Amino acid sequence: MKVSVDDAVCVGHGRCYAVAPEVFGADDNGHCVVHRAVVDGVLADKARLAARNCPEEAITAAD
Amino acid sequence: MSDQIPTVNPFGQADDPIPMYRELRECPIGRMDFGQKRPSFVVSRYADVRYVLKNAEIFSSCEAIDIGNDRPMIPLQIDPPEHAKYRRLMDPYLGPREVAKLEDDIRKLTNQIIDGFIDKDQINFHEEFAVPLPCTMFLRLVGLPIEDMEMFVGWKDDIIRPDVEWGDVEAAAEIREKTGAKIYDYFGGVIDERLANPGDDLLSEFVHGEVEGRSLTKEEILDICYLFILAGLDTVTATLDCYFAYLASHPEQRQAIVDDPGVIPAVVEELLRHETPVQVFPRTVSREVTMHGVDLEPGDHVLVVLGSANTDPEEFEDADEVHFDRQDNRHLAFGGGPHRCLGSHFARLELRIALEEFHKRIPEYSVLAGAGVSFSPGIREVADLPLILTAEGARQ
Numbered sequence: 001m002k003v004s005v006d007d008a009v010c011v012g013h014g015r016c017y018a019v020a021p022e023v024f025g026a027d028d029n030g031h032c033v034v035h036r037a038v039v040d041g042v043l044a045d046k047a048r049l050a051a052r053n054c055p056e057e058a059i060t061a062a063d
Numbered sequence: 064m065s066d067q068i069p070t071v072n073p074f075g076q077a078d079d080p081i082p083m084y085r086e087l088r089e090c091p092i093g094r095m096d097f098g099q100k101r102p103s104f105v106v107s108r109y110a111d112v113r114y115v116l117k118n119a120e121i122f123s124s125c126e127a128i129d130i131g132n133d134r135p136m137i138p139l140q141i142d143p144p145e146h147a148k149y150r151r152l153m154d155p156y157l158g159p160r161e162v163a164k165l166e167d168d169i170r171k172l173t174n175q176i177i178d179g180f181i182d183k184d185q186i187n188f189h190e191e192f193a194v195p196l197p198c199t200m201f202l203r204l205v206g207l208p209i210e211d212m213e214m215f216v217g218w219k220d221d222i223i224r225p226d227v228e229w230g231d232v233e234a235a236a237e238i239r240e241k242t243g244a245k246i247y248d249y250f251g252g253v254i255d256e257r258l259a260n261p262g263d264d265l266l267s268e269f270v271h272g273e274v275e276g277r278s279l280t281k282e283e284i285l286d287i288c289y290l291f292i293l294a295g296l297d298t299v300t301a302t303l304d305c306y307f308a309y310l311a312s313h314p315e316q317r318q319a320i321v322d323d324p325g326v327i328p329a330v331v332e333e334l335l336r337h338e339t340p341v342q343v344f345p346r347t348v349s350r351e352v353t354m355h356g357v358d359l360e361p362g363d364h365v366l367v368v369l370g371s372a373n374t375d376p377e378e379f380e381d382a383d384e385v386h387f388d389r390q391d392n393r394h395l396a397f398g399g400g401p402h403r404c405l406g407s408h409f410a411r412l413e414l415r416i417a418l419e420e421f422h423k424r425i426p427e428y429s430v431l432a433g434a435g436v437s438f439s440p441g442i443r444e445v446a447d448l449p450l451i452l453t454a455e456g457a458r459q
């Protein structure tokens with residue numbers, strides 16, 4: 001599964017790297033950085049969970 | 064059309080706002096009359112609140128609030144794209160990496176505060192815990208004297224909750240004006256002092272900070288300070304009041320935290336959602352737009368009700384209930400869009416540590432029998448929260 005974040009939409013709530021720290025991290029401003037752009041199994045589930053917890057809907061996690 | 068819009072009051076029922084939120088969402092656009100020239104429209108469904116927050120070019124923050132300030136507060140009342148230049152300067156100081164360095168300090172202070180009342184059987188939670196913890200941390204972070212905490216908290220209260228009859232707009236404006244003048248005067252002095260003697264505190268960073276290759280003007284720094292005092296000294300206190308008022312009257316959920324502290328990060332989010340301490344904030348329409356058949360005109364006011372968005376069943380399953388194991392939680396307690404709360408990473412860290420340390424040392428507590436728990440509207444604090452600390456043997 002491929003994971004990406006739309007930098008123009010992310011405002012740094014930090015929900016993604018809180019629920020899926022293996023997949024996402026933070027830059028100095030608290031905005032999202034994708035650590036792993038391709039994931040499967042448990043990490044794919046976590047990436048989807050992160051996408052569902054982002055209030056800005058900035059994350060795409062799709063096959 | 065506009066005479067069919069129901070008149071509502073999103074500032075009512077702060078003690079138990081959920082039924083009121085449900086009614087607001089049914090409208091779904093309500094109207095509140097403040098005696099202003101232009102109407103205030105009340106937006107309450109999750110999708111509509113998101114739409115307002117996201118579209119700053121339609122819903123401006125510039126004129127939306129007048130609370131004794133001479134100029135727009137920075138960055139709260141600055142619209143994009145200008146807004147971003149200030150956030151670029153400020154965000155790193157309150158980003159997750161920077162605030163994580165405060166964890167040990169927060170934990171130590173939390174324990175010192177608990178030491179102060181661990182032998183008592185009853186405390187006023189608000190005064191003895193919810194005020195000193197976040198206010199001390201905030202003053203340390205910004206670099207202001209802790210001895211003056213009462214003065215800062217007094218200013219903040221006079222602006223956010225001026226002590227006047229509900230609806231007496233003129234008396235409130237007068238108090239805010241006077242207090243505002245004191246804030247400008249005080250910070251004018253502090254800024255001069257930091258220009259001469261920079262420290263490693265936040266205020267020094269702002270005083271010496273740059274936007275677009277130039278230093279901030281003194282007025283810009285004042286406009287940041289004005290907001291900081293209001294935003295930094297009130298909200299975490301109110302949130303702690305909300306959390307502990309809830310947990311003190313829900314023993315099973317309190318016990319769930321004691322049994323498994325690993326659940327605390329989820330508790331922080333779920334109670335932020337369910338309690339939504341900052342219930343409502345304003346915007347001003349800057350472009351014609353129609354919502355649910357209601358035409359909004361430039362200059363109209365909009366009240367965004369975060370609390371009703373956060374309990375909207377269209378977005379949340381079992382929205383009115385507290386579930387610590389809730390998987391999907393896109394709550395908007397810190398707002399959203401470009402003005403997402405600058406202090407959210409700092410606030411979350413303080414809230415998590417407060418829950419961890421308090422429950423470690425005081426696993427059992429309840430609200431004093433017969434005490435009425437009353438929340439202030441707008442930003443929900445409980446100024447009088449008498450807690451009985453039970454099971455002395457279990458305290459440590």
Ligand code: HEM
Nearest residue numbers: 138139294295298299302341396397398402404405406410
């Ligand atoms: C749990 C505690 C807190 C809650 C619930 C909260 C809530 C909010 C909300 C809802 C907004 C958005 C306002 C809008 O869009 O008009 C906001 C903005 C802001 N908050 Fe907080 N806040 C909290 C703690 C803090 C703290 C501790 C600080 C300072 C250290 C802070 C500083 C700010 C600032 C500077 C803004 C303006 C951001 C901007 O306009 O870009 N907040 N907060």
Ligand code: SF4
Nearest residue numbers: 010013014015016054
């Ligand atoms: S949760 Fe969304 S808005 Fe927040 S940091 Fe992650 S991607 Fe950005």
